[in-house]
Amino acid sequence: MNTLPINWLTEGLIDFEYKKYLLLAYLQAAKTEFGQQRLYPVFSDLIMHYRNLKQVKEHKQLVYEQFPQRISRADFEKLELVYQKIVEDDETMQQIEEIIQYATPLFTQTLEEGKELYEFVESNLEISPVGITPMYHDEGYLFLDAFPGKETQVYLYRITVFQNTYEKYRGINTQHVQTVRRGLALTHENLKVQLLKEHKELPNPATFVVVSKVPVPLEHSLLPIAKRSLVKYVAKLSA
Structure with missing residues (x-):
């Protein structure tokens, strides 16, 4: 543009x-x-x-x-x-x-x-934990479901906290892991179990799913807003 x-x-x-x-x-x-x-x-x-x-x-x-x-x-x-x-x-x-x-x-x-x-x-995003949520929330998996469709984008996320003299800020970094097609045999819960088997370096990761109820571009709207929503959600859990 x-x-x-x-x-x-x-x-x-x-x-x-x-x-x-x-x-x-x-x-x-x-x-x-x-x-x-x-x-x-x-x-x-x-x-x-x-x-x-x-x-x-x-x-x-x-x-x-x-x-x-x-x-x-x-x-x-x-x-x-x-x-x-x-x-x-x-x-x-x-x-x-x-x-x-x-x-x-x-x-x-x-x-x-x-x-x-x-x-x-x-306002048209729904965020919820997948499975049991551990005490440590600042690192784990983010599942992102766009609308419409049954594909889930899987990201590794890491939240970092930094502050200046006046305020504390939270930032988030994500890394795309894979795109999967969900179905009766592959729910969000099953997907988490599958990731645990494939990536043993994260034995008990926090995992959250963000579902969009409206169609919006993934890279230019959905992902950035989902990341900010996850930061706010995790901040409340940690409060």
């Missing part, structure tokens, strides 16, 4: 009409993705750009933590130097502020559309 560079505010020509053209093309592409029920990666990018706009508007500075992991500290520092020169130029800064005022409500509106789609998909 049509993407928006991380440093779109400061890159190239600092001109209101030019930036407006870039922005509208990007937001139209984002809306097209949402129309196809594809949330990621566009939803994450929208959030990043919106937070950046707010930071610039409120503090006239860029904050490294607001940028996605794909931008390195060195790249960010170069961007920050360019931006600092712009801040010191009153005429250019006025153009930037006009662009921010125009862009902020448009980002808000598009993000709301993404949020509605996210909540729709999330």
Whole structure:
């Protein structure tokens, strides 16, 4: 899809009409993705750009933590130097502020559309344990059933906890193991038993199944939202 560079505010020509053209093309592409029920990666990018706009508007500075992991500290520092020169130029800064005022409500509106789609998909997911759940929940198997069909995507998952001065965060990594077709002879419970026999390095893994009740793209919506739902589910179990 049509993407928006991380440093779109400061890159190239600092001109209101030019930036407006870039922005509208990007937001139209984002809306097209949402129309196809594809949330990621566009939803994450929208959030990043919106937070950046707010930071610039409120503090006239860029904050490294607001940028996605794909931008390195060195790249960010170069961007920050360019931006600092712009801040010191009153005429250019006025153009930037006009662009921010125009862009902020448009980002808000598009993000709301993404949020509605996210909540729709999330509300149509059912998550439950498979078999007996051990005390340790931060590593195990995730079974993912898309709608319609009888295929189950099997993933290994691992939840990691990291924190800064103010908050604790939970992240999740997944690794696709296999795709299986379920039936009367291969229920979720039987599938877990089969995995235990094949992968003895995990003798008693936590196993959860997430079932979608609506058809949505696997990689761009279902899997990312299922992973976040599992993190929240496990956090409640561990509380």
